[in-house]
Amino acid sequence: MHRRVITFSRNVFLPLTTVCINRCGYCCFCTPVGEGCIVPPAEVLRTLEAGTALGCTEALFTFGERPGAVPGFDAELAKIGYADILDYVYDLSLAAIERGLLPHTNAGILTYAELDRLREVNASMGLMLETTADVPAHRNSPGKDPAVRIEMIENAGRLSIPFTTGLLLGIGETMEDREESLRVIRDLHRRFGHIQEVIVQNFCPKPGTAMEGAPVPGTGEICATITLAREILPPDVAVQIPPNLIDASRLVSCGVNDLGGVSPLTIDYVNPEHPWPQIEELRRVAGDAELRERLCIYPQYIEKEWYSPRLAPLIRRLAGRLAASGGARGA
Numbered sequence: 001m002h003r004r005v006i007t008f009s010r011n012v013f014l015p016l017t018t019v020c021i022n023r024c025g026y027c028c029f030c031t032p033v034g035e036g037c038i039v040p041p042a043e044v045l046r047t048l049e050a051g052t053a054l055g056c057t058e059a060l061f062t063f064g065e066r067p068g069a070v071p072g073f074d075a076e077l078a079k080i081g082y083a084d085i086l087d088y089v090y091d092l093s094l095a096a097i098e099r100g101l102l103p104h105t106n107a108g109i110l111t112y113a114e115l116d117r118l119r120e121v122n123a124s125m126g127l128m129l130e131t132t133a134d135v136p137a138h139r140n141s142p143g144k145d146p147a148v149r150i151e152m153i154e155n156a157g158r159l160s161i162p163f164t165t166g167l168l169l170g171i172g173e174t175m176e177d178r179e180e181s182l183r184v185i186r187d188l189h190r191r192f193g194h195i196q197e198v199i200v201q202n203f204c205p206k207p208g209t210a211m212e213g214a215p216v217p218g219t220g221e222i223c224a225t226i227t228l229a230r231e232i233l234p235p236d237v238a239v240q241i242p243p244n245l246i247d248a249s250r251l252v253s254c255g256v257n258d259l260g261g262v263s264p265l266t267i268d269y270v271n272p273e274h275p276w277p278q279i280e281e282l283r284r285v286a287g288d289a290e291l292r293e294r295l296c297i298y299p300q301y302i303e304k305e306w307y308s309p310r311l312a313p314l315i316r317r318l319a320g321r322l323a324a325s326g327g328a329r330g331a
């Protein structure tokens with residue numbers, strides 16, 4: 001019988017800026033404009049180089065949405081010589097590629113033109129749908145309007161960008177809302193074929209946020225959502241859970257087949273209180289399944305050549321390296 005496979009990616013997390021135009025009720029990531037609100041180039045380069053040395057393959061650029069719309073941000077950005085944060089992430093993506101890491105950017109809402117430009121230097125991109133429901137946690141976050149999120153995921157599809165999206169569980173949505181969100185993602189994938197993975201992420205309360213005292217989703221509910229995701233989504237779409245936010249060993253049997261990006265170097269800046277498990281721990285989580293390292297662009301999109309020519313040599317080299325090491329087995 002074919003052994004089940006559970007995948008993961010080795011990444012460095014680069015939170016370029018914590019400034020954000022939205023105010024999600026669950027988020028502790030975003031901060032006001034001020035000293036240190038932008039990670040300077042030298043620090044990013046150091047992290048990229050250290051990540052390469054540790055065998056990472058992915059540079060995860062995740063940061064606040066439309067920081068340039070927050071008063072005072074552009075003046076801070078000008079200090080490092082940039083007029084737009086997306087110019088900064090573009091240049092750093094090139095730096096990542098030069099150093100052997102494949103960029104994956106999740107910068108919140110981007111326009112068609114912005115996606116088109118970043119596509120040149122990103123092997124995959126992402127945006128959590130979060131939920132199709134209208135929830136109080138998103139009252140002060142225009143970028144979390146489901147219609148706006150769906151439109152961006154459509155645009156990524158039109159541009160053939162291998163794409164990561166997902167649900168955030170426990171932010172005020174019902175089980176029916178989760179089902180609807182999964183159907184929306186499935187329909188997007190039917191139209192464009194670009195959804196490579198769907199993250200089922202559990203909300204973790206953060207002190208000082210509006211949802212500090214909100215109940216967390218239980219393991220049973222999370223498992224039920226994973227089962228639902230596996231039923232609704234076609235088999236070529238991976239279901240990912242973050243192994244630092246939940247005891248993944250109990251959820252693998254519900255149908256999870258990916259453990260996302262884990263880092264030997266950087267913390268999860270969105271959930272800083274939750275350290276990454278080490279690879280040995282992931283192996284325990286995988287149980288009888290084979291734990292296999294992957295790139296941030298999934299194999300079927302490498303085969304279809306859904307990437308810009310700039311990325312071709314690096315994708316070929318890294319895919320070759322993983323194949324030679326037998327995924328994570330020889331790592």
Ligand SMILES: O=c1nc2n(C[C@H](O)[C@H](O)[C@H](O)CO)c3cc(O)ccc3cc-2c(=O)[nH]1
Pocket residue numbers: 009011013058060104105106125126127128164165166197199240242259260261262268270271295296297
């Ligand atoms: O380390 C994290 N990685 C997150 N990732 C990254 C993800 O685990 C990997 O980068 C992808 O699997 C690509 O390899 C996200 C990526 C997205 O596009 C959208 C949302 C997330 C959410 C997280 C997250 O909260 N923490």
Ligand SMILES: C[C@H]1O[C@@H](n2cnc3c(N)ncnc32)[C@H](O)[C@@H]1O
Pocket residue numbers: 026027028062128130167168201202203204205206270271
């Ligand atoms: C990068 C992704 O992190 C998720 N995110 C933001 N805040 C939290 C939290 N408190 N708990 C869990 N996930 C969170 C959102 O889904 C966002 O899209």
Ligand code: SF4
Pocket residue numbers: 020021022023024027028029030063064065108141143
């Ligand atoms: S979750 Fe993203 S969009 Fe929402 S406040 Fe935090 S950084 Fe901004």
